[in-house]
Amino acid sequence: MKNIVQNVYLHKDTCNVYVIEDGTGLIVIHAGNGSVLDKISTSFPGKKIIACLNTHHFRPTVQGLPLFEEHDISIYVPYWEQDMFCGTTGFWQERQTWINYDGRWDRFSPISSIKPAGYLRDYDKIRIGELVFEIIPTPGPTPGAISLSLRIGGKKIIFTGDLIYGPGKVWNLASSQWNYNDAYGVCYWIQSLREIRAKGADILLPCHGEPIFSPQEALEKLEQNFNLLLKYRARPEELDAVKTEKWSGLTKITDHLYLDKASAAQSFYLISQSNKAMALDYGYRAPMLFPIKHHFSTRRPLLHGIEALKERFGIERIDVVIPSHIHDDHVCGIPLLERLFGTQLWCAERLADVLENPYRYNVQCIWPESMKVHRRIPFEKEFWWEEYKFKMHPSGAHTFYSAMIEFEVDGLKVIHTGDQQGFSDMVKRPDMFYHNYVYQNRFRREEMMNAAKLIKKIRPDLIISGHWETVKVNDEVLKALEKAGSEQVKIHEMLLPTNEFDWNCDHIGAEIFPYHLEFSEPNQSKKVQVKIRNPFKEAKGGLVKMVLPEGWQVVPQVHKVQIKGLGEKTLEFTIKIPGKLKIRRQPIAVDVTLDNYPLGQIAEALVTANWPEKTPWGGGVWG
Ligand SMILES: [Fe+2]
Ligand SMILES: [Fe+2]
Numbered sequence: 001m002k003n004i005v006q007n008v009y010l011h012k013d014t015c016n017v018y019v020i021e022d023g024t025g026l027i028v029i030h031a032g033n034g035s036v037l038d039k040i041s042t043s044f045p046g047k048k049i050i051a052c053l054n055t056h057h058f059r060p061t062v063q064g065l066p067l068f069e070e071h072d073i074s075i076y077v078p079y080w081e082q083d084m085f086c087g088t089t090g091f092w093q094e095r096q097t098w099i100n101y102d103g104r105w106d107r108f109s110p111i112s113s114i115k116p117a118g119y120l121r122d123y124d125k126i127r128i129g130e131l132v133f134e135i136i137p138t139p140g141p142t143p144g145a146i147s148l149s150l151r152i153g154g155k156k157i158i159f160t161g162d163l164i165y166g167p168g169k170v171w172n173l174a175s176s177q178w179n180y181n182d183a184y185g186v187c188y189w190i191q192s193l194r195e196i197r198a199k200g201a202d203i204l205l206p207c208h209g210e211p212i213f214s215p216q217e218a219l220e221k222l223e224q225n226f227n228l229l230l231k232y233r234a235r236p237e238e239l240d241a242v243k244t245e246k247w248s249g250l251t252k253i254t255d256h257l258y259l260d261k262a263s264a265a266q267s268f269y270l271i272s273q274s275n276k277a278m279a280l281d282y283g284y285r286a287p288m289l290f291p292i293k294h295h296f297s298t299r300r301p302l303l304h305g306i307e308a309l310k311e312r313f314g315i316e317r318i319d320v321v322i323p324s325h326i327h328d329d330h331v332c333g334i335p336l337l338e339r340l341f342g343t344q345l346w347c348a349e350r351l352a353d354v355l356e357n358p359y360r361y362n363v364q365c366i367w368p369e370s371m372k373v374h375r376r377i378p379f380e381k382e383f384w385w386e387e388y389k390f391k392m393h394p395s396g397a398h399t400f401y402s403a404m405i406e407f408e409v410d411g412l413k414v415i416h417t418g419d420q421q422g423f424s425d426m427v428k429r430p431d432m433f434y435h436n437y438v439y440q441n442r443f444r445r446e447e448m449m450n451a452a453k454l455i456k457k458i459r460p461d462l463i464i465s466g467h468w469e470t471v472k473v474n475d476e477v478l479k480a481l482e483k484a485g486s487e488q489v490k491i492h493e494m495l496l497p498t499n500e501f502d503w504n505c506d507h508i509g510a511e512i513f514p515y516h517l518e519f520s521e522p523n524q525s526k527k528v529q530v531k532i533r534n535p536f537k538e539a540k541g542g543l544v545k546m547v548l549p550e551g552w553q554v555v556p557q558v559h560k561v562q563i564k565g566l567g568e569k570t571l572e573f574t575i576k577i578p579g580k581l582k583i584r585r586q587p588i589a590v591d592v593t594l595d596n597y598p599l600g601q602i603a604e605a606l607v608t609a610n611w612p613e614k615t616p617w618g619g620g621v622w623g
Contacts, residue, residue, distance in 0.1 A: 001043050004211050005203060006153030009043075011036045014060035015207045018159065020152065024129040025050040028073075029148065029159045030207055034064025037071060049073045051128045053120065055161030056145040057084040058108040058172075061207055065114045074117035076126070080144030080297040082119060084109040086615035090584060102293035103182065105142060105175035113613045120146050123303065123340055137302055138163050138196065140189030141175050144297030147196060155202040158215075163192055165209035168221035178298055179291035183233045187241040187289055190226050193219050194244070241287040250308045253462070253470055254410040258312075262304035264288040265329035265466045268416070269309060269318075270409060272386035276319040277309055279343075280405065280416055281466065282333040296368070296617055301333040303340075317341035320385055324418030325395070325402030326354045327365040330466060335369045344374040346385075348392045348403035352376045359616075360514035363399065364440050368617065379403070393454055395420055397435065400442035404454065412461040420451055421481070423468040433481070435488055443505040445492035449485035456482060502566060503535045510544075510590055510603035517588075519609035522580045528605065530571045530590050534563040542594040544571055547601060549586060551578045563594070575607075582610045 001009040001019060009019040017036045018029040025048035028036060040049060051074040054062050062085070068075055077085040084091055088110055095109075096102055120126065122137040134149040141162035148159040165171040176185030196204070197219045204212040204219075212218045230239060240246065250258040253268070260267040264284035269277045285304040309315040321343055323331045334355075337343035347355060352373045358366045377383055379394050393404040398419045405416040423433045437443045455463070456478045463471040471477060492498075492505055503509050513529045534540050544559040553576040563569045575588075585608060589601040 001039060004205065005155050005157065008152060008157065008205070010205075010211065011039050014063065015058075016205070016209075018205055019044075020131065020150075021047070022130040024048075027128050027131065028052040028068075029205070030054055031062045031064040031068055031075075032060070034067035036064075037067055051076060051117070053128070053133065053148060053159075054078070054085075055147060055159060055207060056142045057081045057110065058105070058142070058162070059110055060108070061162075062110060065110065066112060069114050075114055076118050076120050076128075077114075077116050078144050078146045079119035079121045080300050081142065082116075082615045083296070083617040086113050086116060087613045087617055088113045089613060090617075096293070101180040102291060102295075103177040103180050104291065104295060104298070105172065106295075108175075115614060120148075121339070122146070122300070122336070136195060136199065137300065138192035139297075139300060140185055140192045141170070141172065142297065143178055143185070143188070143295065144300060145192075147192075149199060149201070156200065157203045157205055158196060158199060158201040159205045160196060160207070162207045163189070163196065164204060164206055164212065164218060164222055166206075166212065167214075167218035168225045169209070170222065171206075171208040178289075182289075182291070183230055183235075183238045184289040184291065186226050186230060186233075187238050187287075190223055190242050193223050193226075237287065237289065241289055247286050248308060250305070250312060253464065254412055257409045257414070257464075259464075259470075260305035260308065262286050262308070265327070265419075266464070267305055268464055269305065270385075270388060270407075271313060271315070272388070274386055275313060275315060276386060277313070277315045277317075278385050278388075279305070279318045279321040279337070280464075281324055281330040282318070282321050282337055283327075283329040284332060288329075299328065299332065301336050303333070303336065318343045320344045320346055322346050322390075322405060323351065323355070324405060324416050324466060325399050326351050326363075326367070327399065327419065328367040329365070330418070331355065331371070332367045332369075335371045338372060345371055346375040346377060346383075347373055349376045349378050350394070351401050351403065354401050357514075359516040359518075362511070362515040363401070363442070364438060365399075393458075395451065396447035397437040397443050397451065398441065399438060404451070406458055406460070413458070414462045414464060415455065415458055415460040417451070417455075417463055417465050419466040420448075421465070423463070423465060423471050433484075435484065437488075437505075439506050440508070441506070442508070445489050445505050448488045449482075452478070452481035452485035499537075501535045502537070503533060508603075509533050509535060509599060510592055512588075512590060512603050512605035515605050517575070517605055517607045519577055519581075519607070522610060523576075525574050525576045527572055527574050530559075530573065530603065531568060532561065532563060532571065532592060533568050534566060534594060536594065536597075537565045539564045539567075540594040540597075542592060545591045546573050546575070547589040547591050548575065549588075552576065577607070577609050580610060582612070584608050584611050 001011050007021045011017045013032040013035045015032050017032040020027040052068045053076045120135045124135050136147040138147040162171050178184045201215050204215045247262045249261050256271045258269045264286040268280040285302040355371050391406045395402040395404040402418045419436050421433045422436045435448045511531045542561050546554045555574045559571045585606045589604045591601045592599045
């Protein structure tokens with residue numbers, strides 16, 4: 001084994017495998033094909049291997065992991081690629097091969113699952129033996145890739161995975177296309193190179209290629225070469241994506257209210273006299289270059305705004321975050337804030353359960369990570385953060401799980417309308433907007449009208465929103481909102497047979513909770529709730545039957561119900577599955593009849609039972 005720097009050795013098989021020696025044992029970076037295990041037994045006789053850390057999921061880099069597992073060595077893998085390591089059955093079952101426009105290089109994913117001791121989470125510092133590794137998010141070679149920074153023998157070394165092969169070169173350029181004929185990966189790759197340059201390492205240890213002892217030049221050369229590549233490949237949004245100055249800093253709205261230019265869905269920061277910061281929404285870092293087919297790794301939340309707050313105000317953390325609604329682009333960074341800064345999440349009561357228990361729901365754009373809600377706030381009740389007074393109002397249309405946030409700052413009344421209305425950027429006129437409703441998100445046709453009435457009653461000076469320019473409110477804006485709101489009701493009543501049959505606009509007549517039902521042990525019974533909506537103006541009696549695979553048991557078999565006109569009712573069933581059944585995402589349904597109207601199997605849920613792959617993504621209950 002070649003000695004690179006004091007206590008760091010290189011073994012080459014299907015990739016570069018690094019072995020680090022400390023007082024407690026050996027730490028391996030990249031499993032390679034596993035041949036390092038034999039090598040270690042001869043080169044370091046009697047030394048214990050404490051752990052194997054991996055930067056990304058390519059098979060030549062990690063295919064030997066099952067051998068490490070056989071030797072009871074603790075394995076660590078990147079958090080955003082967990083389904084490729086730990087849920088391979090689900091991953092390969094779901095991987096699209098026909099009409100495939102998903103260009104991610106996931107064809108190199110492992111073919112069998114392992115059970116890691118832990119995940120390598122962005123920005124964390126993790127202690128292994130006597131050493132502390134900093135995890136740096138470095139999307140590029142894969143969207144979920146990480147680098148590992150370590151100080152050892154008086155040197156700062158960074159294990160960069162496949163981010164760089166040698167000065168100006170990469171090992172696999174094909175993996176930079178994440179969508180189809182795109183340069184998305186190149187844009188993220190360039191940002192990651194800048195990130196590593198800023199860390200000021202002495203040595204880079206790549207997964208393929210030779211150790212790099214002049215990191216700055218090697219990284220700079222690679223960025224230059226990538227820029228040449230972009231010249232003949234990139235679309236305008238891709239050329240835009242690598243302009244650092246465009247995506248950094250704060251825009252002042254009022255003296256104490258700022259917009260984060262690096263936020264994709266807009267994050268606003270309120271600054272208090274005590275010099276604390278509150279965030280309204282905290283989602284993806286801008287720019288957003290998302291492939292058509294989403295994967296957790298391509299929707300990876302990264303920090304934004306913190307550097308700008310530090311520079312401008314000396315503020316180093318977010319104290320409290322309030323989301324306008326539950327969509328991924330507004331909340332996905334909240335678990336990161338909670339983990340890194342102990343940020344408190346305050347939200348309208350209506351949003352809380354979706355944020356804490358996302359697997360219970362089947363609505364669009366929900367974020368799969370559970371987050372802790374510190375304060376649930378009822379609608380129409382005043383509350384305070386520092387010197388600022390707030391009120392939450394019911395909101396809808398874009399999603400039922402949203403709130404209109406009212407507050408005062410610098411003598412102005414402001415409301416945050418989330419994504420409910422899109423104010424037109426095209427014409428730069430505040431009286432031009434569109435209704436950003438989403439049917440499946442529980443749209444009720446009266447919601448835009450109600451919103452217009454509410455805004456008129458509140459009479460704010462400014463409207464801020466999820467994606468659009470700040471609007472100065474005047475009578476013309478209010479009148480236009482009101483007219484459009486009432487027209488929206490009429491348009492939907494023209495299009496739908498609401499006099500005879502009315503599931504309003506979402507057409508969701510029943511729901512099963514939880515949507516993802518998990519049996520984690522053999523012979524368990526589980527309760528499910530079924531919510532039924534009567535689409536008729538008259539009260540109806542009905543039968544609700546649970547439809548299950550053969551051999552499953554349910555109590556009761558059939559529920560008899562009486563539901564008032566256009567009313568709702570929630571029922572409960574207890575389901576028991578056969579003993580040791582091992583299954584993933586088995587669909588079940590409810591069949592509903594109201595009086596003489598057989599409505600059919602109008603709701604479904606997915607059952608996972610005793611599934612051995614423990615990641616909640618791919619191999620487990622969320623999928
Ligand atoms: Fe949004
Ligand atoms: Fe949204």
